[in-house]
Amino acid sequence: MGMNIWTYLEGNPDQSQLFNEGMAGETRLLTKTLIEDCRDTFEGLDSLVDIGGGNGTTIKAIYEAFPHIKCTLYDLPHVIASSHDHPNVKKVPGDMFKSVPSAQAMLLKLILHDWTDEECVNILKKCREAIPKETGKLIIVDVALEEKSQHELTKTRLILDIDMLVNTGGRERTADDWETLLKRAGFRSHKIRPIRAIQSVIEAFP
Numbered sequence: 149m150g151m152n153i154w155t156y157l158e159g160n161p162d163q164s165q166l167f168n169e170g171m172a173g174e175t176r177l178l179t180k181t182l183i184e185d186c187r188d189t190f191e192g193l194d195s196l197v198d199i200g201g202g203n204g205t206t207i208k209a210i211y212e213a214f215p216h217i218k219c220t221l222y223d224l225p226h227v228i229a230s231s232h233d234h235p236n237v238k239k240v241p242g243d244m245f246k247s248v249p250s251a252q253a254m255l256l257k258l259i260l261h262d263w264t265d266e267e268c269v270n271i272l273k274k275c276r277e278a279i280p281k282e283t284g285k286l287i288i289v290d291v292a293l294e295e296k297s298q299h300e301l302t303k304t305r306l307i308l309d310i311d312m313l314v315n316t317g318g319r320e321r322t323a324d325d326w327e328t329l330l331k332r333a334g335f336r337s338h339k340i341r342p343i344r345a346i347q348s349v350i351e352a353f354p
């Protein structure tokens with residue numbers, strides 16, 4: 149079609165609505181685990197931006213579990229325009245390749261697997277520049293692929309890899325791939341935590 153999926157969705161509001169509701173459906177499953185398994189990831193934060201946060205389902209759930217966090221939803225203007233309102237979630241439209249709002253922490257949930265390594269390094273650098281060096285944190289929720297693992301979710305993770313290749317031009321990544329990307333973007337350390345989901349939680353420090 150000569151355009152990426154995000155430009156296509158911008159010009160097709162019905163498809164965009166369907167896509168955002170689909171992502172929110174996945175989120176309802178994933179966020180429960182994310183919040184229950186990773187309380188310590190969020191507890192110490194004072195502010196958090198959900199980059200590419202879709203219709204706001206994830207950030208709303210995080211705010212409700214951790215009401216001390218100042219929460220911001222950030223996504224493309226047409227997605228923000230049709231996102232849910234919440235009295236305690238600020239909505240900011242924009243393009244993460246140009247800039248992202250500043251906060252103590254950034255959440256990139258199911259974002260980086262949509263993009264090539266070069267594009268990911270650009271997004272990661274923007275996030276690193278928007279968080280404080282001493283106390284800042286980047287929280288990535290994405291697959292950490294172990295291609296040869298006998299784990300019951302390995303095939304699903306591999307199918308997602310094909311899905312990303314076909315639909316977005318992105319890919320799923322192994323622990324080594326994550327290390328390479330995060331180092332290239334200037335992050336000093338990171339840790340990967342498996343959760344009860346297809347995805348893992350990767351915390352990276354500037």
Ligand SMILES: C[S@@+](CC[C@H](N)C(=O)[O-])C[C@H]1O[C@@H](n2cnc3c(N)ncnc32)[C@H](O)[C@@H]1O
Nearest residue numbers: 154171200201202223224227242243244257258
């Ligand atoms: C796969 S969805 C993930 C949505 C949400 N994070 C979740 O986990 O349900 C990718 C999101 O990235 C957003 N996005 C794509 N390009 C973007 C850009 N340049 N700037 C900001 N957001 C973007 C899309 O609009 C979409 O909401």
